[in-house]
Amino acid sequence: xxxxxxxxxxxxxxxxxxxxxxxxxxxxxxxxxxxxxxxxxxxxxxxxxxxxxxxxxxxxxxxxxxxxxxxxxxxxxxxxxxxxxxxxxxxxxxxxxxxxxxxxxxxxxxxxxxxxxxxxxxxxxxxxxxxxxxxxxxxxxxxxxxxxxxxxxxxxxxxxxxxxxxxxxxxxxxxxxxxxxxxxxxxxxxxxxxxxxxxxxxxxxxxxxxxxxxxxxxxxxxxxxxxxxxxxxxxxxxxxxxxxxxxxxxxxxxxxxxxxxxxxxxxxxxxxxxxxxxxx
Amino acid sequence: xxxxxxxxxxxxxxxxxxxxxxxxxxxxxxxxxxxxxxxxxxxxxxxxxxxxxxxxxxxxxxxxxxxxxxxxxxxxxxxxxxxxxxxxxxxxxxxxxxxxxxxxxxxxxxxxxxxxxxxxxxxxxxxxxxxxxxxxxxxxxxxxxxxxxxxxxxxxxxxxxxxxxxxxxxxxxxxxxxxxxxxxxxxxxxxxxxxxxxxxxxxxxxxxxxxxxxxxxxxxxxxxxxxxxxxxxxxxxxxxxxxxxxxxxxxxxxxxxxxxxxxxxxxxxxxxxxxxxxxxxxxxxxxxxxxxxxxxxxxxxxxxxxxxxxxxxxxxxxxxxxxxxxxxxxxxxxxxxxxxxxxxxxxxxxxxxxxxxxxxxxxxxxxxxxxxxxxxxxxxxxxxxxxxxxxxxxxxxxxxxxxxxxxxxxxxxxxxxxxxxxxxxxxxxxxxxxxxxxxxxxxxxxxxxxxxxxxxxxxxxxxxxxxxxxxxxxxxxxxxxxxxxxxxxxxxxxxxxxxxxxxxxxxxxxxxxxxxxxxxxxxxxxxxxxxxxxxxxxxxxxxxxxxxxxxxxxxxxxxxxxxxxxxxxxxxxxxxxxxxxxxxxxxxxx
Numbered sequence: 001x002x003x004x005x006x007x008x009x010x011x012x013x014x015x016x017x018x019x020x021x022x023x024x025x026x027x028x029x030x031x032x033x034x035x036x037x038x039x040x041x042x043x044x045x046x047x048x049x050x051x052x053x054x055x056x057x058x059x060x061x062x063x064x065x066x067x068x069x070x071x072x073x074x075x076x077x078x079x080x081x082x083x084x085x086x087x088x089x090x091x092x093x094x095x096x097x098x099x100x101x102x103x104x105x106x107x108x109x110x111x112x113x114x115x116x117x118x119x120x121x122x123x124x125x126x127x128x129x130x131x132x133x134x135x136x137x138x139x140x141x142x143x144x145x146x147x148x149x150x151x152x153x154x155x156x157x158x159x160x161x162x163x164x165x166x167x168x169x170x171x172x173x174x175x176x177x178x179x180x181x182x183x184x185x186x187x188x189x190x191x192x193x194x195x196x197x198x199x200x201x202x203x204x205x206x207x208x209x210x211x212x213x214x215x216x217x218x219x220x221x222x223x224x225x226x227x228x229x230x231x232x233x234x235x236x237x238x239x240x241x242x243x244x245x246x247x248x249x250x251x252x253x254x255x256x257x258x259x260x261x262x263x264x265x266x267x268x269x270x271x272x273x274x275x276x277x278x279x280x
Numbered sequence: 281x282x283x284x285x286x287x288x289x290x291x292x293x294x295x296x297x298x299x300x301x302x303x304x305x306x307x308x309x310x311x312x313x314x315x316x317x318x319x320x321x322x323x324x325x326x327x328x329x330x331x332x333x334x335x336x337x338x339x340x341x342x343x344x345x346x347x348x349x350x351x352x353x354x355x356x357x358x359x360x361x362x363x364x365x366x367x368x369x370x371x372x373x374x375x376x377x378x379x380x381x382x383x384x385x386x387x388x389x390x391x392x393x394x395x396x397x398x399x400x401x402x403x404x405x406x407x408x409x410x411x412x413x414x415x416x417x418x419x420x421x422x423x424x425x426x427x428x429x430x431x432x433x434x435x436x437x438x439x440x441x442x443x444x445x446x447x448x449x450x451x452x453x454x455x456x457x458x459x460x461x462x463x464x465x466x467x468x469x470x471x472x473x474x475x476x477x478x479x480x481x482x483x484x485x486x487x488x489x490x491x492x493x494x495x496x497x498x499x500x501x502x503x504x505x506x507x508x509x510x511x512x513x514x515x516x517x518x519x520x521x522x523x524x525x526x527x528x529x530x531x532x533x534x535x536x537x538x539x540x541x542x543x544x545x546x547x548x549x550x551x552x553x554x555x556x557x558x559x560x561x562x563x564x565x566x567x568x569x570x571x572x573x574x575x576x577x578x579x580x581x582x583x584x585x586x587x588x589x590x591x592x593x594x595x596x597x598x599x600x601x602x603x604x605x606x607x608x609x610x611x612x613x614x615x616x617x618x619x620x621x622x623x624x625x626x627x628x629x630x631x632x633x634x635x636x637x638x639x640x641x642x643x644x645x646x647x648x649x650x651x652x653x654x655x656x657x658x659x660x661x662x663x664x665x666x667x668x669x670x671x672x673x674x675x676x677x678x679x680x681x682x683x684x685x686x687x688x689x690x691x692x693x694x695x696x697x698x699x700x701x702x703x704x705x706x707x708x709x710x711x712x713x714x715x716x717x718x719x720x721x722x723x724x725x726x727x728x729x730x731x732x733x734x735x736x737x738x739x740x741x742x743x744x745x746x747x748x749x750x751x752x753x754x755x756x757x758x759x760x761x762x763x764x765x766x767x768x769x770x771x772x773x774x775x776x777x778x779x780x781x782x783x784x785x786x787x788x789x790x791x792x793x794x795x796x797x798x799x800x801x802x803x804x805x806x807x808x809x810x811x812x813x814x815x816x817x818x819x820x821x822x823x824x825x826x827x828x829x830x831x832x833x834x835x836x837x838x839x840x841x842x843x844x845x846x847x848x849x850x851x852x853x854x855x856x857x858x859x860x861x862x863x864x865x866x867x868x869x870x
Contacts, residue, residue, distance in 0.1 A: 037718075039714075039715060039719065039720055044560070058720060062560065064556065064590070065583070068556045071556035072556050072557070072559060074546075074557050075556070075557035075568070076714070077564075079560070080564045080565060083564065083715045100550055101553055104553065263517075263564060263716065264686075265517060267541070267684040268541060269679060269680045271541060272512055272541065272679045272680075273679050273680055275512070276679050280341070280500075280676075
């Protein structure tokens with residue numbers, strides 16, 4: 001049985017007070033609670049401060065290109081379905097650069113868990129707006145304030161019947177860890193959009209700002225009720241619901257393909273000869 | 281024989297000729313008695329590909345060699361498309377321009393190709409057609425059956441004209457269409473018998489093909505088919521793609537076999553996803569491939585760099601077509617050599633294959649998989665629309681014995697903690713696969729330390745650059761040497777790469793038959809370039825000519841870059857059509 005210590009401790013590149021620290025803790029907690037050992041897990045990340053998180057624990061890691069975690073994760077999962085594959089990156093990676101892949105992964109219902117560190121800003125590149133920045137958010141790159149409506153990942157995911165959609169907050173570690181556990185346990189595409197402050201570059205959506213607004217969905221809320229989820233997905237502003245917003249059962253792509261693992265498989269040369277002879 | 285135009289000396293970079301239409305200069309041509317060139321033309325949707333494929337199939341089964349040239353437009357109906365089959369009892373490797381039999385499914389075909397007909401060439405058209413031709417066979421298609429069966433009737437007519445075995449045609453038809461419906465099968469047979477009999481009774485100037493006794497088993501395959509088969513043979517387990525002409529055929533082949541051969545074929549949302557999926561799958565231990573064309577490859581380029589940096593094996597097939605941008609989607613060109621060579625920001629080793637035949641498509645795809653795994657990086661196969669779509673009669677491959685590639689290091693002793701990028705003399709580090717053992721595999725697109733974690737340490741950076749580049753020596757040691765033919769002391773040396781191999785060889789053979797001392801040098805691997813393998817030939821020849829399907833002589837430039845040797849004379853084609861022996865001979869003013 002793995003312990004938190006097995007997951008290691010690493011020096012990070014994060015600013016003191018960054019929400020990433022809490023999220024990292026919640027992730028480790030969740031992995032331990034799920035009884036997962038380091039070598040059983042593959043983290044796939046992109047580029048950004050959030051994407052560095054997988055480097056700060058003991059696991060298999062593919063830290064790839066900005067926005068391209070989901071395709072890599074999809075390929076890896078299809079190759080070896082026994083891996084627990086977790087995509088961990090920021091809002092820029094997942095909703096901006098990787099927007100098309102976000103939609104496609106939901107459609108496929110590939111069994112990966114997607115943890116999005118959503119701090120509503122681009123931290124690593126020093127403060128430009130992200131797809132989830134509020135309208136009017138002022139940055140050096142958007143001196144007139146953001147002129148587009150923010151991307152609502154929860155609404156899009158629910159509208160597409162993504163099979164597990166949740167929102168968490170880095171300030172509520174145990175709650176978040178619970179969500180991550182459920183997301184990993186869920187068989188199919190699981191999204192956990194994790195609100196977090198960026199102490200260096202987002203002076204609007206601060207820890208206090210989120211703390212005031214985030215509220216856990218009540219026990220009575222039924223996340224299998226799609227229409228209710230669509231309503232909850234629109235809720236943003238003074239009140240921000242956190243918890244499992246929608247979940248359903250849909251077969252995962254790898255199950256529908258039924259290939260099993262692609263690794264270490266021989267070539268069926270007898271079959272190949274038959275295939276070749278069909279060209280005669 | 282003049283090698284430059286009278287009075288002018290080509291300046292550096294100036295081609296001898298550009299995109300001159302093939303109809304401008306009719307070539308005095310002696311029809312080979314043993315080779316026939318049949319061109320089927322019509323609108324898209326008329327079934328010319330069906331007729332062509334059926335006829336090609338029968339010809340291969342009859343024991344003939346074929347070279348098919350498919351020419352089509354970027355549309356589903358209308359326009360003008362052609363399916364040409366050059367056929368002979370002896371081995372042929374090149375397309376041919378002059379036509380012996382022009383099968384016109386519409387009148388426009390005759391108008392467009394009239395000038396390419398050989399003296400004594402026959403036009404086969406519907407009797408209601410208003411075409412005027414010197415030698416016409418007007419076929420009463422309507423009397424055989426409804427429109428639906430006109431393809432079969434055309435096949436019957438051609439079969440009789442060429443002297444093919446009727447039973448063999450029936451057998452082939454049954455296989456292709458019989459299963460659908462026994463009524464259809466019966467009607468097919470009836471129409472075939474009637475049209476065959478009718479044609480056999482008509483006077484025809486077409487000399488029947490020499491019968492091949494005991495025809496050996498050969499496969500009718502085009503470049504895309506061979507690439508797919510080569511990949512399967514090499515052990516491909518993951519293939520991701522976005523449809524793009526002329527490479528979609530690779531995907532269709534693999535998709536059809538995916539369940540049987542236990543691989544995953546996934547159509548991606550875009551080419552960026554396709555290459556990243558393949559890299560992810562390969563990282564996890566599934567040999568992976570993608571195939572696309574220039575425009576799709578453009579989107580994959582960042583992924584190429586990712587494969588180089590993470591040292592992940594991946595095979596990338598680029599089927600070239602005229603560019604820039606969308607270009608001529610359904611035509612052929614060889615203008616992406618430099619693009620593929622330089623693709624991916626940063627410096628890392630690669631190999632680029634450029635098969636010259638359909639057989640080479642099979643073998644070099646296998647080789648690409650081997651190198652990808654051995655040197656842990658991106659390896660390329662460059663084809664083009666011509667060869668992708670060019671059916672040939674190919675000897676069966678020894679698929680039962682050819683070994684597959686195994687992903688990951690087979691080493692049993694791995695130092696702990698495992699370092700994915702352990703520095704070695706060869707530059708190749710043992711590659712463990714995630715999840716299969718307790719070793720943790722960490723890879724990063726950022727610069728990284730030996731253990732795979734992100735680093736900004738500059739001396740480590742320098743070490744890693746050198747480690748990655750050391751792999752090039754290994755790749756270089758395994759280069760497929762260019763194929764040289766003819767005297768080393770040649771008056772003229774024709775240099776080429778990729779799908780033009782057959783056309784160049786035939787042009788050279790024809791010049792030799794006129795007493796010229798001509799040699800050829802063909803590159804089926806264009807990177808790395810190993811001068812020791814071919815410099816003697818370049819230096820010994822009196823004149824060297826580079827023959828390429830592009831406007832800027834990319835191979836010539838690459839040879840100059842790597843060796844200092846300047847090939848001043850060029851035969852370049854960039855009008856979207858394949859290079860033919862006639863084109864070469866015209867441009868050389870022979």
